[in-house]
Amino acid sequence: MTDQKGKGSGAGADRVATGRFTTDEIPPESVMLTRLDAALNWARKNSLWPLPFGTACCAIEFMGMVSSVFDLSRFGAEVVRFSPRQSDLLIVAGTVTYKQAPILRRIYEQMAEPKWVISMGVCASSGGFYDNYCTLQGIDKVIPVDYYVAGCPPRPEAVLQALVEIQNRIVANPAPR
Amino acid sequence: MTVGSVETRTDFAPFEARLGDGILSRDRMVGMPVFRIKREAIADALRFLRDEPGLRFNMLTDLTVVDCIGLHDGDRFDAVYLLHSLERRERVALKCPVPEEDPFIDSATPLFKNADWLEREAYDQYGVVFRGHPNLKRILNHKEFVGHPLRKDYDIYKGQWLSEADDLLDELEIRHRLDPKPRSSDRETMTLNMGPSHPASHGTLRNLVELEGETVLYAIPEIGYLHRGFEKSAETHEYNQVVPYTDRLNYCSALINNVAYVKAVEELCGIEITERCKYIRVIITELSRIMDHLVCNAANLVDIGALTNYWYLFNLREKIYNVLESLTGARLTNSYARVGGLWADTHPEFEDGVKMLLKETPKHVNDTLKLVARNRIFLDRTVGVGAIGTEEAISYGFTGPCLRATGYEYDLRKELPYDGYDRFEFDVPSGHQGDVYDRVMVRFAEIFESCRIVEQALAQMPAGPVNVEHPSIIIPSKKETHGSIEGLVNHFKIVMHGVDVPKGDGYAGIEAANGELGFYIVSDGEMKPYKCKVRAPCFQIYSAYPRLVEGGMVADAVAVLGSLNVIAGELDR
Numbered sequence: 075m076t077d078q079k080g081k082g083s084g085a086g087a088d089r090v091a092t093g094r095f096t097t098d099e100i101p102p103e104s105v106m107l108t109r110l111d112a113a114l115n116w117a118r119k120n121s122l123w124p125l126p127f128g129t130a131c132c133a134i135e136f137m138g139m140v141s142s143v144f145d146l147s148r149f150g151a152e153v154v155r156f157s158p159r160q161s162d163l164l165i166v167a168g169t170v171t172y173k174q175a176p177i178l179r180r181i182y183e184q185m186a187e188p189k190w191v192i193s194m195g196v197c198a199s200s201g202g203f204y205d206n207y208c209t210l211q212g213i214d215k216v217i218p219v220d221y222y223v224a225g226c227p228p229r230p231e232a233v234l235q236a237l238v239e240i241q242n243r244i245v246a247n248p249a250p251r
Numbered sequence: 252m253t254v255g256s257v258e259t260r261t262d263f264a265p266f267e268a269r270l271g272d273g274i275l276s277r278d279r280m281v282g283m284p285v286f287r288i289k290r291e292a293i294a295d296a297l298r299f300l301r302d303e304p305g306l307r308f309n310m311l312t313d314l315t316v317v318d319c320i321g322l323h324d325g326d327r328f329d330a331v332y333l334l335h336s337l338e339r340r341e342r343v344a345l346k347c348p349v350p351e352e353d354p355f356i357d358s359a360t361p362l363f364k365n366a367d368w369l370e371r372e373a374y375d376q377y378g379v380v381f382r383g384h385p386n387l388k389r390i391l392n393h394k395e396f397v398g399h400p401l402r403k404d405y406d407i408y409k410g411q412w413l414s415e416a417d418d419l420l421d422e423l424e425i426r427h428r429l430d431p432k433p434r435s436s437d438r439e440t441m442t443l444n445m446g447p448s449h450p451a452s453h454g455t456l457r458n459l460v461e462l463e464g465e466t467v468l469y470a471i472p473e474i475g476y477l478h479r480g481f482e483k484s485a486e487t488h489e490y491n492q493v494v495p496y497t498d499r500l501n502y503c504s505a506l507i508n509n510v511a512y513v514k515a516v517e518e519l520c521g522i523e524i525t526e527r528c529k530y531i532r533v534i535i536t537e538l539s540r541i542m543d544h545l546v547c548n549a550a551n552l553v554d555i556g557a558l559t560n561y562w563y564l565f566n567l568r569e570k571i572y573n574v575l576e577s578l579t580g581a582r583l584t585n586s587y588a589r590v591g592g593l594w595a596d597t598h599p600e601f602e603d604g605v606k607m608l609l610k611e612t613p614k615h616v617n618d619t620l621k622l623v624a625r626n627r628i629f630l631d632r633t634v635g636v637g638a639i640g641t642e643e644a645i646s647y648g649f650t651g652p653c654l655r656a657t658g659y660e661y662d663l664r665k666e667l668p669y670d671g672y673d674r675f676e677f678d679v680p681s682g683h684q685g686d687v688y689d690r691v692m693v694r695f696a697e698i699f700e701s702c703r704i705v706e707q708a709l710a711q712m713p714a715g716p717v718n719v720e721h722p723s724i725i726i727p728s729k730k731e732t733h734g735s736i737e738g739l740v741n742h743f744k745i746v747m748h749g750v751d752v753p754k755g756d757g758y759a760g761i762e763a764a765n766g767e768l769g770f771y772i773v774s775d776g777e778m779k780p781y782k783c784k785v786r787a788p789c790f791q792i793y794s795a796y797p798r799l800v801e802g803g804m805v806a807d808a809v810a811v812l813g814s815l816n817v818i819a820g821e822l823d824r
Binding site: 127129130131134135137138141142143156168169171172173174175176177181197203204205206207208209210211226227229 | 391392393400405406407408409410411412413414415416447448449450455475476477478479480483484495496498499502503546550561562565566568569572582583584819820
């Protein structure tokens with residue numbers, strides 16, 4: 075790499091150079107110039123791996139969203155992973171109680187950056203109509219949330235919209251978080 | 252004799268003779284006769300009722316405590332035991348007064364295996380101590396919780412944070428002591444947490460397992476991760492406002508929960524619902540049962556590696572969703588039933604939708620059965636796995652498909668028919684040895700039986716009103732409200748004060764998809780339930796989980812868990 079550095083015409087083109095070719099030798103139709111962060115974000119956008127933290131009714135609608143009628147895989151996010159180490163989109167689907175809160179927090183912390191969080195349904199977002207001694211009044215008391223979805227439970231389309239919104243944000247983000 | 256709405260055929264004379272002074276009084280609640288007895292006599296009374304040939308109340312349906320501080324001046328707590336004789340189709344209740352300053356009573360764990368978790372729950376929620384219980388520890392609330400939330404003086408909004416999850420090692424210690432198991436000396440054991448966030452943990456179940464190689468030596472289930480205070484919330488809402496909360500108990504079949512709850516309130520009020528309402532309730536109940544079995548079997552099959560069935564079964568579920576959505580406005584949480592009737596009558600296209608479902612359902616299920624019924628891998632994974640015998644299953648409080656899988660054809664729709672189920676022809680499928688295979692197959696077979704019932708109900712459905720004519724129960728129509736002074740007054744009264752439920756208590760149970768789903772409701776004559784206890788079928792079934800998986804392989808534990816159909820919403824309430 076280093077000894078090829080002086081050969082190109084400009085410093086920018088030099089960086090495109092691979093180990094074997096200089097920019098002059100690559101056929102122009104097979105090259106697309108972009109920024110590294112844009113390429114990474116493009117890849118991230120289209121291969122989100124969700125971790126469904128499904129606790130209650132919303133988890134059943136999550137199952138509906140994965141099944142063939144709504145088909146989450148159309149958005150490249152069908153690789154559902156229950157290991158936080160392997161996933162980058164946490165979908166909290168259902169009521170989170172005070173008893174559950176330390177576990178949710180721990181799972182979020184175990185996920186590698188960059189990561190996003192969808193709060194699916196009113197229970198996760200605000201406790202919903204469980205305003206009582208055992209229900210956490212919104213998961214944003216323990217973890218940050220990127221997108222809140224209303225509904226009890228939300229329709230699958232609403233969650234898909236949240237997913238698309240997260241995708242848009244990933245692309246719009248100038249640098250990977 | 253007649254007690255409440257139920258005629259009892261039981262001769263309790265031997266029981267009264269045996270207890271003598273132990274009986275404080277004879278009482279009644281809706282659904283069964285009641286004996287108030289001294290707490291010292293409870294173990295003897297339960298044993299006698301269970302074992303005496305003429306009584307044979309062999310199932311502890313439910314056990315709970317009532318905080319009587321707002322009901323009378325006597326002792327603060329009543330421990331309530333609901334017993335059921337499966338062979339004689341009779342129920343009886345025992346109530347024991349327990350004073351606040353000295354709140355103890357003898358444990359029923361030596362007599363009924365399901366008393367273990369029921370007593371832990373009563374202790375957790377009310378602080379009544381069950382003497383002789385092997386592990387009296389909180390079950391629904393977390394370990395750092397202070398106080399007992401269902402006591403009337405506990406503020407509903409007073410949440411309490413938990414700093415760290417319980418390690419459960421104390422419970423493992425108790426198991427080691429009470430139930431030592433032989434182990435090979437050269438192999439170390441490993442303790443492992445399965446859940447609460449685990450692909451097979453169905454929401455929020457956690458198990459601490461101690462493994463020797465791949466064999467499960469001990470399994471310690473921890474529940475309560477979805478305890479979201481149904482009962483306390485019910486006590487602060489009017490009777491009809493509780494209906495949406497019931498949706499979210501067993502959210503795989505929300506309509507059955509609606510029906511079970513309003514049925515309990517209706518029995519308390521002494522209302523007989525209309526014929527048309529009964530038929531509609533039967534249809535929606537059976538459609539929900541089909542949906543519930545679809546989710547259960549689909550998830551169970553996915554857990555043991557058979558993914559394709561999930562697509563097949565969920566497609567059918569989506570079709571049922573569409574029909575129910577057109578009827579109720581919601582896919583999952585329908586809130587369709589009301590005390591005294593339904594939110595609305597059906598619409599003309601509903602019948603066509605149901606007919607379409609009757610055609611589609613067998614097709615989808617048969618497609619799945621072609622994949623699994625003779626599949627070698629499926630058979631290897633399920634036959635003989637997690638088996639349990641009938642007698643033990645009854646002691647654990649098994650009902651529904653899990654009990655029928657043991658070969659005991661017990662179905663409340665046949666044994667204690669309600670809503671006109673005795674008018675329909677259907678069979679009760681049962682298994683042979685109560686293993687995972689039997690439970691899966693019983694559910695598949697029940698789907699076909701439900702189709703038969705729906706078909707008959709649809710053909711016989713009468714015309715007429717869906718709601719009872721009862722000004723203190725059902726809100727008047729717009730025409731009446733705006734057209735007459737009585738209508739306006741009744742409308743105002745119901746909106747402001749809710750449904751008029753007389754003072755008293757009662758229990759009603761129906762055959763839900765999971766087993767017997769019952770509500771024990773105490774009314775003090777006010778607009779809100781004084782207490783609303785759910786008899787959730789899977790709470791008692793899941794308490795047998797360690798018994799089913801210990802000695803088996805860790806992979807079998809996953810297959811067993813799916814086959815029990817544990818729904819966290821009704822498990823933890």
